[in-house]
Amino acid sequence: MTSPVPPADPHRLPVTFRPTRTRAVLIGIGVALVVVLTVMSLLLESFTTGDRVTFITTGLLGLGVLALLSRPKVVATEDGVTVTNLTTVRRLAWAQIVRVNLRSGDSWVHLDLSDGTSLPAMGIQTGIDRQRAIADARALRALVDAHGTVHSAD
Template sequence: MPAASEGPEGRPPVPDADLPRTWRPMGVRLAVVGFGLVLLVVCAAAWIGFGDETRAKFNILQRLTLLAMGAGFGVIGWALGRARVTAERAGLVVVNGFRTRRLAWEQVVAVHLRSGAPWATLDLADGTSVSAMAFQGSDGKAARDGVRELRALIDRAGSEGS
């Protein structure tokens, strides 16, 4: 079993002076809140704008369908808005939509945000990759800076494990 000062497999943990560090997409969160509020206001205004006679024509099933569609939009917006990557002492926590993955530092080989890509990807030691939706290409400089910070942490973890 590793000593308390060592991480998994006897590898020194990443120094936690600047950890935990969390990155979240800004543009997606603004869009979800903005479009959600606009949709809510438009639907409420339309419902209020209908006369009593028109509102009375909606049966309970139709009303429930409208509420279910609104709840569905809310759930999708919530899933998009909760995307994040958190660097912790033991590794990374990647949240994309409804899925959360915990990755040890030795599992993560590299992070890339290619030009024109919608979001960054994490290359893993087993040859697979994981999307990191916290770094949205549409966030521009903020996403590139976040990828650079994460890349530095990955490099630091790799060099300390050697």
């Protein structure tokens, strides 16, 4: 059990929120996959060059998918917040964020926006380290409160 991470100082920017343990696990598995498939393709004498290329390419594709899954982050700067999810990046001004939500059972933070929509912020996720996600959500709330015209709620 790890101790809770102290929240970020709301007056010190930029701040990047990223599930570092999840990222390390995903990248580690991806690299291991490439190594294992490459070694297997080279050790199996019955493999043709095409088989070897296929094995290594499969490992690299697996690494690519795992790297994509490790991409999410939330970056807070003086100008606002940039939310990077799996395949999208969205830049928000502080005033656009109405509420930062991490409810019980949520896999990641959701940002309620001034246009009435909600944006998932997968860079703060509960996957491996729930206490870290809670601390990061609180820190992001404090930043929103300090830099925007916002009210946050659980």
